[in-house]
Amino acid sequence: MTPEGKIVEHIIKTAQTYKAFVRKVNWSCRRGAPDRFVMMPCVSFWLEVKAPGKELEEHQDREIRRMKKAGNFVKVVSSIEEVDAAFMFYADISETLLNRSKT
Secondary structure (H helix, E strand, C coil), X not given: CCHHHHHHHHHHHHHHHCCCEEEECCCCCCCCCCCEEEEECCEXXXXXXXXXXXXXXXXHHHHHHHHHHCCCCEEEECCHHHHHHXXXXXXXXXXXXXXXXXX
């Protein structure tokens, strides 16, 4: 399995732990879309998976900047630890928003 494949496998397992949904992304007529879309209650985010030590390609960086400018949450991950940190970060946001909606 490739280094990216191991990270993607971890994303899928981690999503199950958080009861989140993960979708592989393929945009028609567009390059640079992040690899995965993760949906949690009240918050969704994009993950671009890179092998350790690899940089974003120019078209990926450009698309991610556009998405962030439009208000999307996008993280670039290149390790298991970065995946775990992203899920913890967005799970905290999800929990906060869910608690606010109950009051």
